[in-house]
Amino acid sequence: MGLFGRRRDAADAVEVVSVAAAHSAGGSLLTTTISALALTFSGFSLWETSLKQADLGVYVTGVVSYVRDTTADEYIEPPGGFEVLAVPVTIANGGARDGTVLSLQLDVKNPKTGLTARFESTYTADATYFVADAAKRPRTPFSALVIAGRSSWTGTILFYPVTYGNGKALMSVHKVAAFNDELRRKYAREMDGASSISVLREKRPDLPEFAELDASEAKVLNQNDRIAVTLRVVTPAPTNWLDRVLRAPLEPTTLTLDMPDIPGDRVTDGKLVRLRTVPSS
DSSP: OHHHHHHHHHHHHHHHHHHHHHHHHHHHHHHHHHHHHHHHHHHHHHIIIIISOOOEEEEEOSOOEEEEEOOSOTTTOOTTOEEEEEEEEEEEEOSSSOEEEOEEEEEEEOTTTOOEEEEEEEEEEOGGGGTSOGGGOOOEEOOOEEEOTTEEEEEEEEEEEEEETTSOTTOOHHHHHHHHHHHHHHTHHHHTTOOOHHHHHHHOTTOHHHHHHHHHTOOSOOTTOEEEEEEEEEOOOOSSHHHHHHOOOOOOEEEEEEOOSOOHHHHHTTOOEEOEEOOOO
């Protein structure tokens, strides 16, 4: 009996060691799993709070207004003034790192006339811009925006034209006046002593110079017109391969805007016009 009792004790000891080893292995696996999950969540938290690239989103958040700025001098201002689009914009940064906006651009097309233009962010304005007289509207030169991670910027941007598709619509009043003087000298006989170019236009409407003159006075938006607008944001170029890989593309924002049926002198007098936004079809 004693012999068999010792064998049983030995078997029990082996079983205890086996169970303990099994529990030890299971504990190690559980600990490893928990540690891996903690590391994963820690890495994700670090990415979301510190490392995630700037993720900019741009939204036109209100009513777009149109005005003609006639406050510049004759060596800068085109005939009829600069076309200005006042656009309320919100730029949100969903990333963790700061995002920089160098400028904003509007590509505008008038489908009826075919004229295109590019506008750039030139000034910012606050509420007083919309209630002040034309010559006294306050504005601040636009400068690059740095938008902190998980934050946003909201403001009204004044877009001024920098190019037109016809290449002539930014010709200054001074140059147009010089062009008219040249026409008077060149066609003095047809002018018959008159000073108004309209006299020459009535007599010689087919002159090629009138096409250039009309192009200098063209506007991309007029009474009852509709324009297609594409808003783009200009950001700094990536500085390394990692930025290029991780950088999220910023899609352009498109709008269709209608000029209401208003008297033409409201625009030429520098009055602000509220444009109608056409819903996307």
